[in-house]
Amino acid sequence: MSDPSPPKLTPMLEQYLGIKAAHPDALLFFRMGDFYELFFEDAETAARELQITLTSRNPNAENPVPMCGVPYHACESYLTQLLNKGLKVAICDQVEDPKEAKGLVKRAVTRVLTPGTLVEDAGLEAKEHHFLAALFWDAQADFGGLAWVDVSTGACRGIRVRGQMPLWSWVAKLQPRELLLPDHLRPPVQAGDVSTRITPLPVRGFFEFGQAKERVLRTQGVADPHVLDLENKPQLIQAFGALLAYLKQTQKHDPNHLQSFQVIQPGDFLLLDEVTLRNLEIFRRLDGGRGPGTLRHVLDQTLTPMGGRLLESRLHYPWKEPEPILQNQAVVAALLESDASRSELAQRLSTTTDLERIATRISMNRTSPRDFAALRQGVARLPGLREALNTLTQTGQNSDVPGNGSSVVSPSDHGPGNFDDMPPQLLQDVLRTWDDLDDLADLLQRALVDSPPLLITDGGIFRPGYDPDLDVLLDLAEHGQDTLREMLAGEQELTGQPKLKMGYNRVFGYYFELPRSQTKELPERFQRRQSLVSSERFVTEELKELEDRLLGASDRRKVLEHKLFQELRDKVDGFRPRVMRMAETVARLDVWLALAEAARKWSWSRPAVATDLNISIIGGRHPGIEACQGSADYIPNDVHLDDQRRVLIITGPNMGGKSTVLRQTALICILTQIGSFVPAARASIGLTDRIFTRVGASDNLSLGQSTFMVEMIETARILRQATQRSLVILDEIGRGTSTYDGLALAWAVVEELSGQGVKQSRGPVRTLFATHYHELTSLEGRLPGVRNYNIAVKEWKGDIIFLRRLVPGPSDRSYGIEVAKLAGLPRGVVARAKEILEELDAAKQPRKLHQSSKPTRQQLLRDPLPGLGITPPSRENPEETEILNRLRDLDPTHLSPMQALTLLQQWKERLEGDVGI
Structure with missing residues (x-):
């Protein structure tokens, strides 16, 4: 039986297939009357992904053509679903009036929608950026450029860095919705899952330097790359040029709505890489969820989408210099002191629309009559906001709030104390440059009816008397x-x-x-x-x-x-530069108000900004945990890092709160450097250039990386990149390997961070080091700046009570068996574990440690692992050497407790016999 002949195509389907051939990687939404129709494979894909009915164009034919469709006036939700699944959509509209058409109506693709080019509110998170990024890597020069743009706002930035992995680290940090790559480039294995959608593009036409440079200069309206700080940054020009070419290809016009391109200078900000953002749960919890438990959730009291997005940026790029920090602190303090002003500003901000995205849609001609009405509503709030700010600045500041005033301390000061008043200069600057946009408000009020229709074709847009x-x-x-x-x-x-x-x-x-x-x-x-x-x-x-x-x-x-x-x-598009300036102003005001609300709600204090490297936190709390469980049950802690305490070795039981103290210290530093108040009774913070974290256990099995390998990769990055101005948070280094290996590595890491290691020219790095290797506590007094602290517990009738208090001195034990009991381990196992622990403790032969302030290399060779209670075997004793070799080869995970005890007893008897005991 012969195959059925293909269906005879109508002129309309021939037109469809001709247009589809030019966009093979996109679903073609083909406008027919009041519907967007899809045919053939596109129809089957759309029907499956959207869960809509699949029909056919000619159901009675031998080969029916699959078909489905969605109403054109309600297509946004369908498009969003497809884009969220990583699909592209080509919008094919009628470009000819059907009444004037002679024969088939002309159609053409007017726009290609991709995951990174959305501008409609239905597909965007209001308070989050939606990035489209492009990356170009020059292996010969060992430099790369990464450019990114939020198409919905027109904001565009980029960075040029040395080394491939730092470049991909920025990709992981930004999490773009779509990433453009040269088609010959693949992410390195070490980059892991960057959780983004990659779109490969040919170098010719997109990344080629000459064409890219011409596009950048033309679109940005400049004559020389120097104006954009792009001189000597060819890789960044190529990345940004590819972005511009892609936007023109998908939007079908030059991206003239983009704002001025900004080059990120890493030295201008406190750097927080993706590992730190994840470990500190800035935007997502460790389980991947958003919301409660994250720092952003605690801070985000913003009332406008613009303010929410600016807060996100602030958390990505905290300041590193005192001036902007202190200026923003002053505004937050002024708002905190005036409940009436905060209430009035909040009321007016709550009804302010997203001026930034609305103005961008209008500029891109992706707009509707209701966008103009929303713009009118947002602009109408500006005079009231100005009046509220005037009232605030005229009222002045009081001294009722502890820590108010100029919070700069010198190394000789002892804590934050009380400060002289500092006027909110930023508020005065805002009022001096304020723009009510009265002329725009008047135009929109005269032109539009009170409730414009959704579509232009519906009519009834304009007021009588406008024309x-x-x-x-x-x-x-x-x-x-x-x-x-x-x-x-x-x-x-x-x-x-x-x-x-x-x-x-x-x-x-x-x-x-x-x-x-x-x-x-x-x-x-x-x-x-x-x-x-x-x-x-x-x-x-x-x-x-x-x-x-x-x-x-x-x-x-x-x-x-x-x-x-x-x-x-x-x-209205002519007003866009002024609208965008006021959108930025409103966003800043919203963030200041949100920080003041958070400080009031959680009783935060204004931190001092120290000019030295010292960090002093009195009564510090973890903002995410306190927000979840309440302040009544939270036990605050003090943390001090100074010349005598540069590296704190923190011991104590699991679940005692070591990780919480580590994280809250880093979070307080970040909050300080975004100009916020902090969850502490008092704080004085020596500013940091970078925060490194190594917290918890994780693996990357898809890349063949064990938990220990991931731990060592992150530790290596810290040791290579940390400076004296950095803050390093380490939790349980060396736990993924044998006891000897892990302890040796942890010991060497402490040496390096204390300034006594190989890289001694760097000097000590401010470090909080939580560990269960109690042998490391012997380093206090031997390495300068190393001090012991522990999380206190109390034993009561065989149980332990977590006191959650950080106190000086080492912990005597880890209380692992007690924690296992709390976890519900069977009683028999717990009891047997205690017996074995007692026997192992009794078998130890502890030796006195050297008490010199700094051990010599000879001392370390004689006493390589002090505190273990095991005498290094003599090279002349073959019995000891054999037992030690057997111990190295032993896998404890495959031994029962009885087998382990039997082996220990046998080895002990052999050793006692050899030495004549």
Whole structure:
């Protein structure tokens, strides 16, 4: 039996396939009347992904054409679903008036939607950036460029860095929705899952330097790369140029709505890489979830989408210099002291619309009448915000809030104390440059009705009086029915035919209708148009003339309204630079207010900014944990890092709170450097250039990386990149390997961070080091700046009580068995573990440690692992060497407790016999 012949294609389907051939990687939304239709494989994919009905174009044919569709006026939600699944969509619209078309209506792709190019609110998170990024890597130069843009706001930035892994680290940090790569480039294995959608592009036409440079200069409106700080940054030019080419290809016009390109200078900010953001749960919890438990959730009291996005940026890029920190602290303090001002500002901000994204959609001509109404609402709030700010600045600051004032301390100061008042200079600057946008507000108020329609084609957009020509047409449309009724009443009276009626249909237009038995009495000016079974239909010249006026008015009104709408769009787009400046101002005000609300809600204090490297925190708390469990049950802790305490070795039981103290210290530093108050009774923070974290256990099995390998990779990065101004948070280094290996590595890491290791020229790095290797506590007094602290516990009737307090000194034990008991380990196992622990403790032969402040290399060779209670075997004793080799080869995970005890007893007897005990 032969295969069925392919279906004979109609001209419309031939048109569809011709357009589809130019966009093979996208689903083609083909406009047909009031629907976007999809055919063939696209229809099957869309029906499956959208869970809509799959039909066919010719169901009775031998080979029916699969088909599905969605209403064009409600397509946004469907498009968002497809884009969230990583699919692309090509929008094919009618580019010709069907009434004027000769044959098939012309169609063309007017826009290609991709995961990174959305601008509609339905597909965007209001308070999050939506990045499209492009990466170019030059292996020969060992430099790469990464450029990114939020198409919905026009904000664009980029960075050039040395080394491939730092470049991919930025990709992981930004988490772009779509990443453009040269088609020959693949992410390195070490980059792992960057959790982004990669779109490969050819170098020619996208990344080629000459073309990329020309696009960058033209789009940005500059004559030289120096103006954009892009001189000597060819890789960044290539990445940004590829972004611009991709946007033109997908949006079908030059991306002229983009703001000025900003080059990120890493030295200007406190650097937080993706590992630190994850470990400190800045935006997501360790389980991947958002919301409660994250720092952003605690801080995000913002009331506008613009403020939410700015807060996100602040957390990504905290300041590193004192001036912006202190200026922002002053504004937060001023707002914190005035409940009335905060309340008034919050009320006005809560009804302020997303000026940034609305203005961008208008500029891109991806807009609707309701966008203009939302812009009008947002602009209308500006005068009230200005008045509230005026009241705040005139009221002045009080000294009721502890820590208010100029919070700069020198190394000789002892804590934050009380400070002199510092006026909120930033608020004064804001008011001096404030723009009410009165002229824009007046234009929108005069032009738009109170509730504009969703679509331009619906009509009814403009107020009466906005345009005289439109008023005439609107009058005809509004009063046309009255005129028709008046004409009918006049004809009934003139003809003496009270049964004369008036009707309308699309074929004949308006007509008079009269029963057939009475038609002989009509005047000759009534022209017969249609005969029915029991009646006749007529027209008159007057009726035809009125019909032409009415129907023509409706068509002319639609054409004129579309023209006026485009003219209004152009006028409003001219205000965009001013609107964007005020959007930024409103966002800053929103963030200041949010930080003040958080400080008031959680009783935070204003930290001092120290000019040295010292960190002093009195009564510090973890903001995420406190927000979840409440302040009543939270036990605060003090942390001090100074010349005598540069590296804190923190011991104590699991679940005691070591990791919490580590994290809250880093979070307090971050909060300080975004200009926020902090969860502490008092704090003085020596600013940091970078925060490194190594917390918890994780693996990357897909890359063949064990837990220990991941731990060592992160530790290596810390040791290579940390400076004296960094803050290092380490939790359980060396636990993923044997005891000897792990302890040796942890020991060497402490040496390095204390400034006594190989890289001694760096000096000590501020470090909090939590560990269960109690042998490391012997380093206090031997390495300068190393101090012991522990999380206190209390034993009570065989159980332990976690006191959650950080106190000086080492912990005597880890209380692992007690924690296992709390976890529900069977009683018999717990009891047996205690017996074994007692026997192992009794078998130890602890030796006195060297008490010199700094051990010599010879001392370390003689005493390589002090505190273990095991004497290194003599090289001349073969029995000890054999036992030690067997111990190295032993896998404890495959031994039962009894087997382990038996082995220990056998080895002990052999050793005692050899030494003659």
